[in-house]
Amino acid sequence: MQTKEKPLVSIIISSYNYRAYLRQAIDSALQQSYPHVEVIVVDDESLDDSPEIIHSYGQQIKPILKKNGGQASALNAGFHQSKGSIIIFLDSDDILHPEALEQACQVFADPLVAKAHWTLEEIDAYGIPQQKHLNKFPLATGDLIKDVIQHGPSKSGGPPYGSPTSGNAWSRNLLDQIMPIPEKLYKSSPDQYLHVLAPVYGELRSIHKTLGYYRMHGNNYSARPVQQYASEYIDRYEHSRSFLKQHLQKRGIKVKTAKWQRNSWFHHIWSGINDIIKLVPNKEGFVLVDDNAWGIDKDLAHRRRFHLVDHDGKYYGPPSDDDQAILEIERERKEGAKYIFFTSNSFWWLDYYEKLAAYLKKNYPCILNNERLLGFQLQTS
Numbered sequence: 001m002q003t004k005e006k007p008l009v010s011i012i013i014s015s016y017n018y019r020a021y022l023r024q025a026i027d028s029a030l031q032q033s034y035p036h037v038e039v040i041v042v043d044d045e046s047l048d049d050s051p052e053i054i055h056s057y058g059q060q061i062k063p064i065l066k067k068n069g070g071q072a073s074a075l076n077a078g079f080h081q082s083k084g085s086i087i088i089f090l091d092s093d094d095i096l097h098p099e100a101l102e103q104a105c106q107v108f109a110d111p112l113v114a115k116a117h118w119t120l121e122e123i124d125a126y127g128i129p130q131q132k133h134l135n136k137f138p139l140a141t142g143d144l145i146k147d148v149i150q151h152g153p154s155k156s157g158g159p160p161y162g163s164p165t166s167g168n169a170w171s172r173n174l175l176d177q178i179m180p181i182p183e184k185l186y187k188s189s190p191d192q193y194l195h196v197l198a199p200v201y202g203e204l205r206s207i208h209k210t211l212g213y214y215r216m217h218g219n220n221y222s223a224r225p226v227q228q229y230a231s232e233y234i235d236r237y238e239h240s241r242s243f244l245k246q247h248l249q250k251r252g253i254k255v256k257t258a259k260w261q262r263n264s265w266f267h268h269i270w271s272g273i274n275d276i277i278k279l280v281p282n283k284e285g286f287v288l289v290d291d292n293a294w295g296i297d298k299d300l301a302h303r304r305r306f307h308l309v310d311h312d313g314k315y316y317g318p319p320s321d322d323d324q325a326i327l328e329i330e331r332e333r334k335e336g337a338k339y340i341f342f343t344s345n346s347f348w349w350l351d352y353y354e355k356l357a358a359y360l361k362k363n364y365p366c367i368l369n370n371e372r373l374l375g376f377q378l379q380t381s
Contacts (some may be wrong), residue, residue, distance in 0.1 A: 286338065
């Protein structure tokens with residue numbers, strides 16, 4: 001029974017061919033310290049034995065087995081069968097901390113809250129913590145409606161301001177206003193649609209704790225090449241503008257969408273990627289100083305990417321001082337890095353590492369200087 005003091009929470013797990021991880025996701029939902037919870041598992045016609053795993057839980061969960069339609073259709077089906085006043089959509093390869101619901105319910109005691117979110121810690125395919133948070137930027141909090149009206153989808157709680165699907169709790173009042181999620185458009189990453197519209201119907205709250213694990217196993221949607229991921233996000237941007245305008249008008253708020261700039265985080269990355277590709281020849285190397293935020297791995301369109309500091313192709317964190325930074329750049333230059341680029345979120349390096357900045361400006365020509373990137377050419381032959 002749902003009471004004002006103890007609201008029912010619905011955890012909706014979307015399942016598709018993740019049998020190796022599914023039990024951990026379901027168990028994490030069932031083992032919450034908060035007692036008033038229903039667990040709904042929606043299988044989107046998995047080809048492995050996920051349905052058998054789901055059925056093995058008996059009456060502990062509510063199973064929904066449906067024809068394949070994508071992640072949005074799975075979330076829609078689960079929400080339609082749910083009864084909770086607070087909803088969590090949990091990916092079947094992720095895990096909730098036992099106190100996640102308890103923490104979320106405290107936030108939703110404020111009736112103005114439409115969405116709560118928290119940081120997630122990365123684990124590998126075997127469930128081993130990687131000692132790093134998935135979220136690279138502070139999560140949005142407060143009343144963002146004025147920001148939404150002025151800027152549109154680019155500022156309305158999406159990347160880098162939100163958390164991935166499993167790091168959010170949503171009020172039913174919000175979801176009743178915006179569901180169902182458009183299924184053809186959001187076969188993957190349906191949380192983008194929810195992030196954009198949440199600020200229209202209430203306030204956002206950031207819980208300053210890590211309340212879940214995000215599993216990195218190579219098949220994650222976010223593990224796709226960043227230029228593909230950014231391109232797909234940008235394709236959805238115009239649809240997001242349309243959805244956002246409709247819901248603002250539904251609330252009696254008139255907006256001039258022509259003033260909404262197309263300057264979201266992924267527009268920013270996409271433009272920066274194109275800058276780099278134009279300047280760095282095919283198969284050449286470049287150093288990208290981005291605090292490991294752009295999501296570019298060892299390769300960008302057949303161009304070798306170096307980190308600063310780089311350790312076996314992985315980001316090792318910022319240098320301890322100017323001398324280490326200069327030594328690292330020179331080492332990478334000898335290994336084939338012919339260019340170095342600082343992204344806008346890393347411009348602070350050039351103020352903090354003053355000796356490094358002076359060294360680059362003295363020894364290497366500046367080849368790019370815009371709002372996205374500052375670039376130097378490290379080799380001329």
